[in-house]
Structures are given as structure tokens and as C-alpha cells.
Amino acid sequence: MPRVIVAALAALLSLSHVEARAQAYPSKPIRFVIPFGAGSATDALARIIGQDLEQTLGQPIIVVQKPGADGALAAGEVKRAAPDGYTLLFGTNSPLAVAPNMQKDPPYNVLTDFTPITFLGENSFFLVVHPSVPANSLAELIAVAKASPKPLNYAAGNTYAFVSMAMLAKRNKIELEAIRYKSEPDAIADLLSGRVQVMNGTATSVAAHVKAGKLNAIATMLDVRSPLMPDLPTLIESGQSQFPIVPWFALVGPADLPADVVATMNKAMVAALARPAVREQMERHGFMPKSSTPAALAAYMKDQLAIWKTALKDSGIEPQ
Structure with a gap:
């Protein structure tokens, strides 16, 4: 009997400990x-x-x-x-x-x-260019890239920007050179200064600059238009197939x-x-x-x- 009682008490204590932990989280x-x-x-x-x-x-x-x-x-x-x-x-x-x-x-x-x-x-991504790039559409950007004697630079502050732009370049047989950054806030500074020319960026990083006229928006990576930039065409509307990545x-x-x-x-x-x-x-x-x-x-x-x-x-x- 004592052993049974001890085992029962141990089980109750264990259960109480689990319940206390569930009630306590989070405690810091x-x-x-x-x-x-x-x-x-x-x-x-x-x-x-x-x-x-x-x-x-x-x-x-x-x-x-x-x-x-x-x-x-x-x-x-x-x-x-x-x-x-x-x-x-x-x-x-x-x-x-x-x-x-x-x-x-x-x-x-x-x-x-x-x-x-x-x-x-x-998340929403938008393809934008520095005003020095003479392109107001994705088709025009591709034409500029094909006519350029050297590859256009694009800022990549995350893996989606890096891979999606590489995919865009390969699909359209153009040369784009990735300039990689640890984070978008680092990348946007170089884009605004013109040290890089193109960026596929989040609304957090590019929307305000587009509104202020400091960057030109080309397209959204969404499969539908974004309410943040309703006049901006989608990738499909720009003559491209949708990317398999999001x-x-x-x-x-x-x-x-x-x-x-x-x-x-x-x-x-x-x-x-x-x-x-x-x-x-x-x-x-x-x-x-x-x-x-x-x-x-x-x-x-x-x-x-x-x-x-x-x-x-x-x-x-x-x-x-």
C-alpha cells in the first residue's frame, strides 16, 4: 500500500507540474x-x-x-x-x-x-528602378537591359529578391548582376543614390519612395494588383508567367x-x-x-x- 500511495502521489505531482507549466507560460x-x-x-x-x-x-x-x-x-x-x-x-x-x-x-x-x-x-514585392533607368514597364526594362553594354545591377536584400530577379533574367535572356545585402534597409540606400539601378523590394522599403517620386515602380510580383499600388500591373499583365516561389x-x-x-x-x-x-x-x-x-x-x-x-x-x- 505505501508503494501504491507513493506512486499515486508522484503521478499527481507530475500532473500538477505540467499544469503549472502550462499556466505559467509565458512568465518572462x-x-x-x-x-x-x-x-x-x-x-x-x-x-x-x-x-x-x-x-x-x-x-x-x-x-x-x-x-x-x-x-x-x-x-x-x-x-x-x-x-x-x-x-x-x-x-x-x-x-x-x-x-x-x-x-x-x-x-x-x-x-x-x-x-x-x-x-x-x-508579403508583397514590387519591382522598382532608379529614375536614371529609362523604363516605365517591365518590357521597357528588359529592352534596356538587352541594349546595355554591361549588366544592370539589382539590389537583393533577401533571398526572394535574389532568386526572383535571377529567374527573371534567365527567362528573358538578359544579364543582371546581383548586389547582395544582409537586409533591405541597407539595399535601399544604394538604390536611392543610383549605385544600383533595380530592386525587387517589399512595400515596407519601397512604397514611400515610389510615392515621393524617388523611385519608379514597374510591376508587382503578386498574381493580383496590390491595393497599395493599384495602377501597377502584375507580372502576368506585364507579359510574364507567374514565379513558382512566394x-x-x-x-x-x-x-x-x-x-x-x-x-x-x-x-x-x-x-x-x-x-x-x-x-x-x-x-x-x-x-x-x-x-x-x-x-x-x-x-x-x-x-x-x-x-x-x-x-x-x-x-x-x-x-x-
């Missing part, structure tokens, strides 16, 4: 590690959602910028973090689908080294993240992305919010790894 600030710098689209999105989560979770959300290596530096930090829910990767396609395909020896396995929490949505966001944690932590954060995120005030702020930046279950995100990441692998190969980009 949560770090969102992002793969790009301050002022980037990812930074803006993390802060918009973070402000809402602070109200619902009752703890500060700290946005930590860790740009570099196509997002692999940020992902690596989260991979090495304790699986307690206090260090999460507020990631994009860059660290979660592209970086592993661009390296011969990837520093992590997306499908086993991270715990999916929720999909966050997709820029997206997702929240993941380290491997072995407890199920109750995943459930708590997923529930809070799904609620935040459904709130009209949050959605309105996101849409002003060109974000298209969309949440998911952890399982759906896991399946999506697996598909995206394959899609981006093919896209890189078709664009002539070899793993380094």
Missing part, C-alpha cells in the same frame, strides 16, 4: 529572433504582432535582429536555444526554405531542428518545444492575425496575414524546401 519576456535588420519588412511585422501579443500574453516581446547568411544566423541561434518557448524564430522563406538549399553543407535541418508553430502569411513568414521554435507551449503561442498568434486592427496594420505594409496549425506549417515547409530547390536550379544558382 519572449525573444523573436528575425533574420533581417531594423527597419526591414520582417522587423515591421514582428513588431506589429508583438505589440498585440504583449497584451494577450502579458509579457514583453523583444525583437532581436540577426541578419546574415541568408537567415541562417538567426535560425542557428534559435536551433541552439533552450526549448522553453522564450526564444523563437520569426522567420521567412530565407532561413526556412532557401538557405538550406543554397549551402552544400547546411547548418541545420529545417524539418528536424525546429518545431512549427504557425504560418504567418505572405515570400512568406512563419513562427517556429527549437526542436522538442513542449506541446503546451506550442498550443499557447499558436492560439495567441491565430487570434492576433484575426484581429482587424492587426490585419489593417499588416496590410498597410503589404503583408497578407494567414495563420495555420503547427501540422499544416510542417507540411508547408516540407513542400517549400522542394519548390525552392527547383527554383534555385532553374535560375542557375548553385549551392556554395
Whole structure:
């Protein structure tokens, strides 16, 4: 009997511990590690959602910028973090689908080294040029590139910009030279000065400059026109086929993240992305919010790894 009682008490204590942990999380600030710098689209999105989560979770959300290596530096930090829910990767396609395909020896396995929490949505990209480039349409830009004695330079502040422009160049048999940056805020400065001539950029980085007449918009990468620039034609309207790749966001944690932590954060995120005030702020930046279950995100990441692998190969980009 004593042994039975001891075993029962141990089971009750264990259950109480699990319940206490579920009730306690979060009990301290949560770090969102992002793969790009301050002022980037990812930074803006993390802060918009973070402000809402602070109200619902009752703890500060700290946005930590860790740009570099196509997002692999940020992902690596989260991979090495304790699986307690206090260090999460507020990631994009860059660290979660592209970086592993661009390296011969990837520093992590997306499908086993991270715990999916929720999909966050997709982003809008706009093809813009410096006013010195005599092009007001994609067809004119292609003609300028073909007539130029040397390749036009394009700024790439993220992997979507890098790969999509490489794909555009190969499809149209033109030469474009990529100038790569750790983050869009670094790239936009060179574009505005004319040191680079073309950029496929997010609304966060380019919309205000287009409105001010400092950059000329050529097309949107969306399959429908964007309400942010309704007069701008889509890729298809510009005579091109749609790219097979899309820029997206997702929240993941380290491997072995407890199920109750995943459930708590997923529930809070799904609620935040459904709130009209949050959605309105996101849409002003060109974000298209969309949440998911952890399982759906896991399946999506697996598909995206394959899609981006093919896209890189078709664009002539070899793993380094």
C-alpha cells in the first residue's frame, strides 16, 4: 500500500507540474529572433504582432535582429536555444526554405531542428528602378537591359529578391548582376543614390519612395494588383508567367518545444492575425496575414524546401 500511495502521489505531482507549466507560460519576456535588420519588412511585422501579443500574453516581446547568411544566423541561434518557448524564430522563406538549399553543407535541418508553430502569411514585392533607368514597364526594362553594354545591377536584400530577379533574367535572356545585402534597409540606400539601378523590394522599403517620386515602380510580383499600388500591373499583365516561389513568414521554435507551449503561442498568434486592427496594420505594409496549425506549417515547409530547390536550379544558382 505505501508503494501504491507513493506512486499515486508522484503521478499527481507530475500532473500538477505540467499544469503549472502550462499556466505559467509565458512568465518572462519572449525573444523573436528575425533574420533581417531594423527597419526591414520582417522587423515591421514582428513588431506589429508583438505589440498585440504583449497584451494577450502579458509579457514583453523583444525583437532581436540577426541578419546574415541568408537567415541562417538567426535560425542557428534559435536551433541552439533552450526549448522553453522564450526564444523563437520569426522567420521567412530565407532561413526556412532557401538557405538550406543554397549551402552544400547546411547548418541545420529545417524539418528536424525546429518545431512549427504557425504560418504567418505572405508579403508583397514590387519591382522598382532608379529614375536614371529609362523604363516605365517591365518590357521597357528588359529592352534596356538587352541594349546595355554591361549588366544592370539589382539590389537583393533577401533571398526572394535574389532568386526572383535571377529567374527573371534567365527567362528573358538578359544579364543582371546581383548586389547582395544582409537586409533591405541597407539595399535601399544604394538604390536611392543610383549605385544600383533595380530592386525587387517589399512595400515596407519601397512604397514611400515610389510615392515621393524617388523611385519608379514597374510591376508587382503578386498574381493580383496590390491595393497599395493599384495602377501597377502584375507580372502576368506585364507579359510574364507567374514565379513558382512566394515570400512568406512563419513562427517556429527549437526542436522538442513542449506541446503546451506550442498550443499557447499558436492560439495567441491565430487570434492576433484575426484581429482587424492587426490585419489593417499588416496590410498597410503589404503583408497578407494567414495563420495555420503547427501540422499544416510542417507540411508547408516540407513542400517549400522542394519548390525552392527547383527554383534555385532553374535560375542557375548553385549551392556554395
